[in-house]
Amino acid sequence: MTVESTAARKPRRSSKRVSAAKKPQSAEPQLVQLLSPEGERVEHPDYDIQLSAEELRGLYRDMVLTRRFDAEATALQRQGELGLWASLLGQEAAQIGSGRALRDDDYVFPTYREHGVAWCRGVDPTNLLGMFRGVNHGGWDPSVNNFHLYTIVIGSQTLHATGYAMGVAKDGADSAVIAYFGDGASSQGDVAEAFTFSAVYNAPVVFFCQNNQWAISEPTERQTRVPLYQRAQGYGFPGVRVDGNDVLACLAVTRWALERARRGEGPTLVEAFTYRMGAHTTSDDPTKYRHDDERAAWEAKDPILRLRTHLEREGHADDAFFAALEEESDTLAKRVREAVRAMPDPDPLAIFDNVYADGHALVDEERAQFAAYQASFDGEGN
Amino acid sequence: MTVESTAARKPRRSSKRVSAAKKPQSAEPQLVQLLSPEGERVEHPDYDIQLSAEELRGLYRDMVLTRRFDAEATALQRQGELGLWASLLGQEAAQIGSGRALRDDDYVFPTYREHGVAWCRGVDPTNLLGMFRGVNHGGWDPSVNNFHLYTIVIGSQTLHATGYAMGVAKDGADSAVIAYFGDGASSQGDVAEAFTFSAVYNAPVVFFCQNNQWAISEPTERQTRVPLYQRAQGYGFPGVRVDGNDVLACLAVTRWALERARRGEGPTLVEAFTYRMGAHTTSDDPTKYRHDDERAAWEAKDPILRLRTHLEREGHADDAFFAALEEESDTLAKRVREAVRAMPDPDPLAIFDNVYADGHALVDEERAQFAAYQASFDGEGN
Amino acid sequence: MAAQQLPLAKALNESLRQALETDPKVLIMGEDVGKLGGVFRITDGLQKDFGEDRVIDTPLAESGIIGTAIGLALRGYRPVAEIQFDGFVFPAYDQIVTQLAKMHARSLGKVKLPVVVRIPYGGGIGAVEHHSESPEALFAHVAGLKVVSPSNASDAYWMLQQAIQSDDPVIFFEPKRRYWDKGEVDTEAIPGPLHSARVVRTGSDLTLAAYGPMVKVCTQAAATAAEEGRFIEVLDLRSLSPIDFDAVQASVEKTGRLVLVHEAPVFYGSGAEIAARITERCFYHLEAPVLRVGGFHAPYPPARLEEEYLPGLDRVLDAVDRSLGY
Amino acid sequence: MAAQQLPLAKALNESLRQALETDPKVLIMGEDVGKLGGVFRITDGLQKDFGEDRVIDTPLAESGIIGTAIGLALRGYRPVAEIQFDGFVFPAYDQIVTQLAKMHARSLGKVKLPVVVRIPYGGGIGAVEHHSESPEALFAHVAGLKVVSPSNASDAYWMLQQAIQSDDPVIFFEPKRRYWDKGEVDTEAIPGPLHSARVVRTGSDLTLAAYGPMVKVCTQAAATAAEEGRFIEVLDLRSLSPIDFDAVQASVEKTGRLVLVHEAPVFYGSGAEIAARITERCFYHLEAPVLRVGGFHAPYPPARLEEEYLPGLDRVLDAVDRSLGY
Numbered sequence A, B: 001m002t003v004e005s006t007a008a009r010k011p012r013r014s015s016k017r018v019s020a021a022k023k024p025q026s027a028e029p030q031l032v033q034l035l036s037p038e039g040e041r042v043e044h045p046d047y048d049i050q051l052s053a054e055e056l057r058g059l060y061r062d063m064v065l066t067r068r069f070d071a072e073a074t075a076l077q078r079q080g081e082l083g084l085w086a087s088l089l090g091q092e093a094a095q096i097g098s099g100r101a102l103r104d105d106d107y108v109f110p111t112y113r114e115h116g117v118a119w120c121r122g123v124d125p126t127n128l129l130g131m132f133r134g135v136n137h138g139g140w141d142p143s144v145n146n147f148h149l150y151t152i153v154i155g156s157q158t159l160h161a162t163g164y165a166m167g168v169a170k171d172g173a174d175s176a177v178i179a180y181f182g183d184g185a186s187s188q189g190d191v192a193e194a195f196t197f198s199a200v201y202n203a204p205v206v207f208f209c210q211n212n213q214w215a216i217s218e219p220t221e222r223q224t225r226v227p228l229y230q231r232a233q234g235y236g237f238p239g240v241r242v243d244g245n246d247v248l249a250c251l252a253v254t255r256w257a258l259e260r261a262r263r264g265e266g267p268t269l270v271e272a273f274t275y276r277m278g279a280h281t282t283s284d285d286p287t288k289y290r291h292d293d294e295r296a297a298w299e300a301k302d303p304i305l306r307l308r309t310h311l312e313r314e315g316h317a318d319d320a321f322f323a324a325l326e327e328e329s330d331t332l333a334k335r336v337r338e339a340v341r342a343m344p345d346p347d348p349l350a351i352f353d354n355v356y357a358d359g360h361a362l363v364d365e366e367r368a369q370f371a372a373y374q375a376s377f378d379g380e381g382n
Numbered sequence C, D: 001m002a003a004q005q006l007p008l009a010k011a012l013n014e015s016l017r018q019a020l021e022t023d024p025k026v027l028i029m030g031e032d033v034g035k036l037g038g039v040f041r042i043t044d045g046l047q048k049d050f051g052e053d054r055v056i057d058t059p060l061a062e063s064g065i066i067g068t069a070i071g072l073a074l075r076g077y078r079p080v081a082e083i084q085f086d087g088f089v090f091p092a093y094d095q096i097v098t099q100l101a102k103m104h105a106r107s108l109g110k111v112k113l114p115v116v117v118r119i120p121y122g123g124g125i126g127a128v129e130h131h132s133e134s135p136e137a138l139f140a141h142v143a144g145l146k147v148v149s150p151s152n153a154s155d156a157y158w159m160l161q162q163a164i165q166s167d168d169p170v171i172f173f174e175p176k177r178r179y180w181d182k183g184e185v186d187t188e189a190i191p192g193p194l195h196s197a198r199v200v201r202t203g204s205d206l207t208l209a210a211y212g213p214m215v216k217v218c219t220q221a222a223a224t225a226a227e228e229g230r231f232i233e234v235l236d237l238r239s240l241s242p243i244d245f246d247a248v249q250a251s252v253e254k255t256g257r258l259v260l261v262h263e264a265p266v267f268y269g270s271g272a273e274i275a276a277r278i279t280e281r282c283f284y285h286l287e288a289p290v291l292r293v294g295g296f297h298a299p300y301p302p303a304r305l306e307e308e309y310l311p312g313l314d315r316v317l318d319a320v321d322r323s324l325g326y
């Protein structure tokens, strides 16, 4: 006889010890915050940052210009100049804060929404628009600004970042790598594998998750039942949740994580708790799945307004500054608008370019055939 | 100007708070243990179990017969009767303990090494040998014993288990599901996705990881830098490490986890800390990558010896019992040996069987062609 | 109520609704299939009417979607999983190829996996990278899977019904740029077999065979050619595994010429398999080699180039001319 | 020391050693490639001599292996990743198809990914499920990848050198059941181009084209046929993307007959592409349809059936007879 028959008997469970050892932490976690929604500086024992007025104005300018660029891109999509746009509206602080924590020699692996980070890296904003206009799949040289191409397949780039960081470590360099991803992406196996590889090899990489509460129509509860920053611990590295609408906190926490990486302490997960103020992309209709009042609540936490209040309250910026910035925004928007409209369609034969670095007989053959085919219409005056 | 220039300034870090919030727990974790390596019963505040002498003998018998079957299979491989064998030597307690915690209506998703669990489910051991002999890819009907086919692609079955458990919950049944996997498998994205899905849907599934310290030649440090049971917490469900060489502890902890599942409390990760005493498979040569003294240390923790000492110490089993069991083992080994040798090679036309449930024109055509081709040799006396 | 004009997308929606109503074991699962009704609204309204338990928004993880669908099928359910776009099926490829396709054979027929994987595929909608691909050959090569693609609303309705009723895993490729094309759907008709080709237009001079989005282009090409006095037979293949070779053979034995058209790259594409096999079957009937029109051996290009990349009317007619030139 | 008799496996090992010595950016990575030297010992001794920093045991996660290899390549390394067996490449399929293959084009040529993915493939070693498959067509269909397979020790040595030197991603299929076959390797020779076919044996009556493990079988078939007075030309294709169609065409223009042989399933296999294209190129030269010999549309069977399943001498000669029968 076996013990099968005793299966109904319940083991004693001492809930006291059990809860400590096994229950997940589910209480609402503390956000690292350095600037309250009302624009007041808050102290935090672990993360602090002292910025000059000029530096603060710099962050403000970054956010304002990014938002303006983003709005212009949305408008360009409505006007038919772009096929699609993925707006970062509401996520400016997460992107500018983390982006400005980077050194030039650090390397960035973005999703498709990191327009603010691209701005910090010095990527010309118009370059970002090529893929959304449909003239290319990524129009910049990643090595110029250490800013990789946008990655659309959710989560893939976290492994590229990890591999790149493994290479940095092999080189003995003290650069760091940052991988951006979303709350939805946290469910992809690739992201988990990136956590595993980076932990095992102690790779100098920061996983920066912008939890904007939504993956298209799915709220974060469809991806996890505990706060995402906690994911890191089970892989053996720290996770921190930061107020993603607080540019100072995002800067401070990311800088701390990057410094850890540089010091050889391995990966960190930063969860920037923020909100996608707009639609997922211009193709999306959020009224199908979420209420306006949610958005309204987040408007009160607007990252730009927050810093503006602070700048004004502290007398760090005057009307002239804001007026000049307004003008700079207009200029940027105009430049982007004009550049996009002037973007030529690619030559059809570009289909065959860069499929291979060292060439491929079939591609050459198909190119020649297609060129001849195209030429056959020339006589007809098409 | 931006804050980029200040990147070199280091943020203040209060190590006290930081360490609590962000440092991974890395101290050697406590194993749940109910039977010491010396065969003494140990108390544990959270997990306890009271078994009759008969039940204890039952567990002992299960382990002995499983080990004997396993040894016979290894021998059969050496004799050329099997193409390969994946021995469970050393993991008997983990498998029998967890296997005996199951109810008939629970469902098991094994790897390729769960011969002890198969035994508990009542799967005829000879059925396990078909795939290792090369006469089929899995020779039993999973629905008869609620024991799924062996899965070779590492980690895949954890998702099947999760889906099955989602179905159990949909049906309103109070059964539970158990998914076995190894320490190496913990790195696969599929396992992470299984954690995510099971947590989000609160599926009644137990993830039972036999950490036998090795994934072929790679030690567990190549898969994780913290104990594996901690992985669960970041997904929002409990993880427990149990002494995988202690059949009582494995039984108690698995039963607890299964009961949680039945009560609607969702998934649990159980890490059974054990050791692969033999080679990865009969194709493997562990002398290439590990030292004999490691194995020697684990021999002192042998799961069968441990329970035998306990049975003897407590007077729960006499010489007659051990002698009878020895005889039963011999009978089992003989039966298995004879059955394997008698296993016929499949009909070549079986290649075309069961490719589809509803048929497929091409398979029918290829089968007919092949049959004709085969028949063409008949005249030649082949 | 039985026969109505419906866009292809709506026909799929009605088909899913019908399946959910008829069989309590049918489940819908995928990213955004619930409240949103899917990014193409194929599952619109279904969660509202059938509940979150049957129309399931999943985590963003395709391997997880297919892996849990397999588990649900093992428990007796009939999951219909949606992959949001063609280019996002690859994270699930391992589960599809090593598990979904092989479990029936692995179990010696004991396990059946009636799972449908719906994939909107193909180009022509001006989308960004990964949203316009045609990976059907990558599934048709794999034994254990069935692969089909409807070209019109009626087939969309009925083939999806049949796919869901099939005890085999079916990869169901939906021609996304035809979602808005209307056609008559008779929900009380008696459909033909799922894996049979259909003669869309009869002809005597040449056979044009296509499936999914390219059937419309081929039909237009045949109409244009007819004006020039060339009578082209158009076949809608409908199924890519199995392929109805008998139907193609019958047509080619009549016309002596075959041109295959698909959006997927020609190199190692479905046209290769059909050309090879039909050439073997019809060696003495063919007056010209089987020609193939399809995508180039290059990643699907940015949207501003897709009109050039996709086989359009002109490229199809060019191939027709070349074939007739032999 | 330049020319020596080596088993194919050892030639690969020497080739990797050479690459590690010559280029400090070359890395080896994969499951069990370090201390163990890989389950087939292809990387035997390399970690000992080049250190853990260059010969890297990875976590058990194929997507992670390829994904991090891409990252390392972006950083300037030249990773050679090992996938332990054919059937275990699928978890990495997404990274290979959507990232590795497309990043060069995506970046308009700015990014190069010199990554080699080594995959022991094919059957004949009496293994369990997933250890005997031939998935090459699933990679060759994908633009951006190059796909090659050596059939002998010398090619193994040189083709691997060339694959590592290539700035394109190369999927390198190793014929595992030929690992122990010896051949002469001259490490000071000047190799021909990586993507050219090779005439193994000249003949005038029929062309037999194969690659990887089947070249040996075809050579034996040609020898057997010669005894019967039939002169068969044997081509080793060596590369599956690109395919050296010119070489096949030249041979078929001479012989008028072509039989293609591979272990992979015939349905949607590489033979289909070659048959379709060569039929188009050689329409007036072919005296028989191109015939294909390969695996059936079924999962690779259990080991006790693989002798029946794999195309052997008899099945190849049967196809030769059928072709000559036209």
Ligand SMILES: Cc1ncc(C[n+]2csc(CCOP(=O)(O)OP(=O)(O)O)c2C)c(N)n1
Residues within 6 Å of the ligand: A111, A113, A152, A153, A154, A181, A182, A183, A184, A185, A186, A212, A214, A215, A216, A276, A280, C031, C060, C062, C084, C088, C091
């Ligand atoms: C592998 C894969 N599956 C599905 C998609 C389609 N898709 C694009 S964005 C998105 C949601 C992403 O959510 P999240 O990760 O939270 O990022 P966010 O868009 O909110 O920035 C989905 C499902 C994709 N791009 N890749």
Ligand SMILES: Cc1ncc(C[n+]2csc(CCOP(=O)(O)OP(=O)(O)O)c2C)c(N)n1
Residues within 6 Å of the ligand: B111, B113, B152, B153, B154, B181, B182, B183, B184, B185, B186, B212, B214, B215, B216, B276, B280, D031, D060, D062, D084, D088, D091
């Ligand atoms: C996806 C996949 N990759 C690689 C393999 C080859 N392989 C078989 S067993 C194994 C190690 C598994 O280690 P672990 O999960 O710890 O289980 P154990 O064998 O120790 O029981 C590997 C790499 C496989 N079966 N599947």
Ligand SMILES: [Mg+2]
Residues within 6 Å of the ligand: A182, A183, A184, A210, A211, A212, A213, A214, A215, A216
């Ligand atoms: Mg999001």
Ligand SMILES: [Mg+2]
Residues within 6 Å of the ligand: B182, B183, B184, B210, B211, B212, B213, B214, B215, B216
């Ligand atoms: Mg192990």
